[in-house]
Each structure stands twice: as structure tokens, then as C-alpha cells.
Amino acid sequence: MDTIERGAIIEEKDMRLRDGQATDEEKGGNDGGDMMGGTSSTKPDLPPLKGLSFLDRFLVVWIILAMAIGIVLGNTVESVGPALQRGEFVGVSIPIAIGLLIMMYPILCKVRFETLHLLLSHRTLWVQIALSFALNWIIAPLFMVALAWAFLPDRQDLREGLIFVGIARCIAMVLIWTDLAGGDGDYCAVLVAFNSILQIVLFAPLAVFYIQVVSDGDKTDISYEKVAQSVGVFLGIPLGAAVLTRLVLRSLVGEDRYQRRFIRYIAPFSLIGLLYTIVVLFASQGAHVVRQITDVLRVCAPLLVYFLVIFTGTVWFCWKMGFSYKVSCTQSFTAASNNFELAIAVVVAVYGAGSGQALASTVGPLIEVPVLVLLVYVLKWIRKRWQWV
Numbered sequence: 001m002d003t004i005e006r007g008a009i010i011e012e013k014d015m016r017l018r019d020g021q022a023t024d025e026e027k028g029g030n031d032g033g034d035m036m037g038g039t040s041s042t043k044p045d046l047p048p049l050k051g052l053s054f055l056d057r058f059l060v061v062w063i064i065l066a067m068a069i070g071i072v073l074g075n076t077v078e079s080v081g082p083a084l085q086r087g088e089f090v091g092v093s094i095p096i097a098i099g100l101l102i103m104m105y106p107i108l109c110k111v112r113f114e115t116l117h118l119l120l121s122h123r124t125l126w127v128q129i130a131l132s133f134a135l136n137w138i139i140a141p142l143f144m145v146a147l148a149w150a151f152l153p154d155r156q157d158l159r160e161g162l163i164f165v166g167i168a169r170c171i172a173m174v175l176i177w178t179d180l181a182g183g184d185g186d187y188c189a190v191l192v193a194f195n196s197i198l199q200i201v202l203f204a205p206l207a208v209f210y211i212q213v214v215s216d217g218d219k220t221d222i223s224y225e226k227v228a229q230s231v232g233v234f235l236g237i238p239l240g241a242a243v244l245t246r247l248v249l250r251s252l253v254g255e256d257r258y259q260r261r262f263i264r265y266i267a268p269f270s271l272i273g274l275l276y277t278i279v280v281l282f283a284s285q286g287a288h289v290v291r292q293i294t295d296v297l298r299v300c301a302p303l304l305v306y307f308l309v310i311f312t313g314t315v316w317f318c319w320k321m322g323f324s325y326k327v328s329c330t331q332s333f334t335a336a337s338n339n340f341e342l343a344i345a346v347v348v349a350v351y352g353a354g355s356g357q358a359l360a361s362t363v364g365p366l367i368e369v370p371v372l373v374l375l376v377y378v379l380k381w382i383r384k385r386w387q388w389v
Contacts, residue, residue, distance in 0.1 A: 062271070063369055066278040073279075074286020084284040090229040092344075095280045100234050103273030106266040107175040108242035111189040125190070128327060132191050135335040137202060140310055141166045145210050147302035157351075158299055160211050161360025164347050166306070167206045169195045170337030171235050173369075176270055177337060181376045182383070183329030191334050196235050199339070207346075234342075278369060285362045292359055299360045303367040311336035311375055315382070325388040329379060336372065340364040 073080050087094040144166025148159040171192050178188040250258045282289070289296055314335045318328030343361045351357040382388065 066275045067282050070279040070282025071286040073283040081284050090233045099273050099277030103270050104238035106270040136169045151302040157356025158360045161357035163210050164343045165364045168339040168343040170339050171196045174334050174337040177333040178330050181329050181379050184326040188330045299363040307371045325383050
């Protein structure tokens, strides 16, 4: 099963060709393999780094600089941390909320919402969704619980913070990682939508189960309302704006101008929003991180193992199953990514900003962001090395 809906996308492209709405690339004979399948493009393959823009190519450098700037600001300017945390929007500081919304919008504008009904009509897509459910809601959380106990048997607070990170499945930055690695943006949007719904339903009961029942921890008060608000705001607002933008602009300027001009213009704002969010996040928590550096290092170890094992294990499984690169890329980053924004928001609300649980959840992006950026480069290299289509 190396493709999910190659035929459906070709059918949709043919309809646009008949209606005169196809892009120049489609008119030139692209086979529509951009969606979960191979491609017969005649363009020569570029080395992994050459295929990225200037911003993307040095993203590791920008992210390290952003983290460093944030930590330095948080430790040298005493008023920065309290100022950034003063105002809140659905449990997240307003500066961070702004960054999250900015980085989500351009990625979602690339999603072909008008073809998603074709995706959902194919049985093989539902097979992939079932696999994603198993990876995201069964295997990954259980693995994080096991790592938390293995690395932190004597620290209940740090352990619980890690468990919250493990059950908060990513609905935001995974779109960026998938986009950078050349995965399937449409399929990723479908997974994000499903995970968003499941997050509202499963986050609270899973947190109670893993912390109170499995780990015999303290009673927690996690409301469905808080989780639903977070998902609704940080996915719903940019998603609604992206759908409206795509419907209106494509009808006004046409598919070709929309893709070649508008998307090209707004694309850098995803990474700008990401870097801004990282600076604000680490500036607001920088002093807290540095003061408890030993605890930070103890939390880093299981997180590093978690991201590497979940990602490489998913890549290996998808390769063995014969899935296309685009599907495998999307599955792997979805499985390995976590919604640290939600984890931090809920943990701070339940345990307080100065708790060990809050510290552990804050360390999540410290490891996740640079590791997944590096894995973007690794996966593009693997694609070239294995000639994975």
C-alpha cells in the first residue's frame, strides 16, 4: 500500500484541468503525486538542504539562537518573565498565543480543503488513521509513562509533568515539521483534525488514568472545558481563517496566483511565528529552567529517548509496510510530536507555575524543537539515500 488516494487527487486535478483552473505545474504534466504517492516530476532531485529555503536550511541555527536569546532575556531582565505571563488567553500567555496563531495560519492555507472529501472516501486513508490512532493514543503515551518511571522513579512531580507531555498529542507544530520534510500537508491536516477531536475527548481521562490509577499520584482536576478551549482556539481560529482565505482568494485571483504568489508571500511567517514563540516561551521560563538545571537535565534524558525512538520506530515500520515517503513522513512526525502548549497550560493551571510538573512540561519544547528539526534533515537524507518515493 504505497498510496492512499493518488487516484482521487488525479481525478480532482483533471476536473480543474477541464475547468481551466489548473496551475502551470499541473498543466505541465505533474501527475498529482504530491499527495501520498510518488511523482513523475522531471525536475532533478535536489540534495536535502538545497531543497530548502534560506530560512528552512538554517532552521536549527535560528532555533538555537531563539532559545538562547529567550533564556538570556529571562535570566538577565527580571521583569521579562512576569511581564510575558501577565495576560492570559485560554490558559496561555497572550504573547505565546499570538505566536501560535501566526505560525499555524500559513501552513493551513496550503491545505487543499476542497479535496479532503476525496481523501475520506478511500478505505486506505482510514487504515492510516487507525495506525495513527494506535501510535498517538496508545503506544506513545504508554512509552512516555514507562520512560518517566524508568528515569525518574524518585520524582513524582517531574514524572507527572512528563506524562502530561506524552498524552498531549500535537495539533500545531507537526504541520510545520511535515511541511519542512516534504510530507503530505493534506493528510497531516486530516490527522490534526482527528487528533484535535480526540484530544478534547481523551486528554482528561487519560491524564487521570495514567497519573492517578497507573502511577498512584495525587488527585488531579482536569476539565474538558479547558482542553476544548485550547484546541478550539489554537486550531479553530487559524483553521477557520485559512479556509476562508483559500475559498475567497482562489475565487478572486485563481489557483495559480494563489499558490505562486500568496502562499509564497505568507510562507515565511510560519517560521517567524515559530521563532517568536520559542523566544517568548524561553524568556518567560528561562530563570526557572536555569535555577533547577539538575532537574532539567534529568527530564531531558527520557524526552530525548522518547522522540528518537518513537520517530525512528515509526519511520522503520512505515518503510517495512511499503508506505510512500509522504505518508511515512506525516505519520512519523505526528507520532513523535507533542502539544507542549496544551501540556504547559493544563499543568500550570492544575499544579501552579512553580511546580516540578510545570518545569518538566517546559523542558518538553527545549528537547522536541531542536530534535525534530534535526530529524527533518535526517529524513530528507534518508529519502534521497533510499530513493524513497
